Amino acid sequence: MRQDLQADCGSCFGLCCVALPFAASRDFAADKAAGEPCGNLRGDFTCGIHARLRESGYPGCTVFDCFGAGQKVSQRTFGGTSWREAPGTAREMFAVFPVMRQLHELLWYVEEALTLPAARPVHGELRRMLAGLEGLTDSAADALAKVDVPAVRAEAAALLARASELARAAAVPGVRRDHRGADLMGRRLRGADLRGASLRGALLVAADLRGADLRSADVTGADLRDAQLAGADLTGCLFLTQSQLNAARGDATTRLPAGLGRPGHWAQGS
Structure with a gap:
């Protein structure tokens, strides 16, 4: 950018x-x-x-x-x-x-x-x-x-x-989940297959996304405050911003798209 x-x-x-x-x-x-x-x-x-x-x-x-x-x-x-x-x-x-x-x-x-x-x-x-x-x-x-x-x-x-x-x-042919604008606050989505999903504007505050597969998902404007991303795969996520990552909770096993950094507070578990 x-x-x-x-x-x-x-x-x-x-x-x-x-x-x-x-x-x-x-x-x-x-x-x-x-x-x-x-x-x-x-x-x-x-x-x-x-x-x-x-x-x-x-x-x-x-x-x-x-x-x-x-x-x-x-x-x-x-x-x-x-x-x-x-x-x-x-x-x-x-x-x-x-x-x-x-x-x-x-x-x-x-x-x-x-x-x-x-x-x-x-x-x-x-x-x-x-x-x-x-x-x-x-x-x-x-x-x-x-x-x-x-x-x-x-x-x-x-x-x-x-x-x-x-x-x-192109990345995920076939049926893809559509959660545009969905209220997924606190939802248990651990290990969920969300490849290529649309999560545009979704409310994911405190959602459990540990180990979830978010490859090529569109997260435009998704609210990821306190979302648990430990072990999640965000490779190729579309329109993911650094501020969204900073608001979430991840760890060393969270896979990130190129160009975005791992927030320093993640290592402290906060």
Whole structure:
């Protein structure tokens, strides 16, 4: 994946720590309103507890990924001038960031779809979608704030679903399970054969997927918080993100797709 779709916190004005809200819960130790700087944000836009977020009650921060939107808004859209240097830009900057984040996430998915040989019949449409998304991300702040994100996501989702179907059919011919949007929270799926399954948007919180075969499954937007992945085979999983892995529980026997890393906290069983 392109470097500019990977978060570069050193080039960002701490936007995820200010623009987005969070509520006191198992994921966050305190309440914070949108536009209010997190109490752990330092003057240089670094996090004062970054090395111990989980232990400090902020595991939610460890699974967030802006897909490079933070540095794009900070350095390109607003020309490298921070909201602290120009307070008058703060409201607009904070409003633009979540829009850019969603556009960058779609760029990440579209670029992955373009790497799937079996999805070649829709590569032309994917390239046009890619160009359109890139054009939107290069827009001025006022234009970005007006982007109809739900409409853009719906158009991209339909195209990505077609690419997914082509790729999964090539990898796993025949009948494949369809769990799109299914509520599988806490479900016992240990050792399940989910090869080529569609798990798009599925709720898999705390699901037992130990030893499950998820090869070539589509996990776009699946909620894997606390899902047990020890011994599971995720080889070739479609649209699996690092943040999804960071939210799950795996171990040294979990097989991962190329390009994704094994979260450090897995080895500690947390």
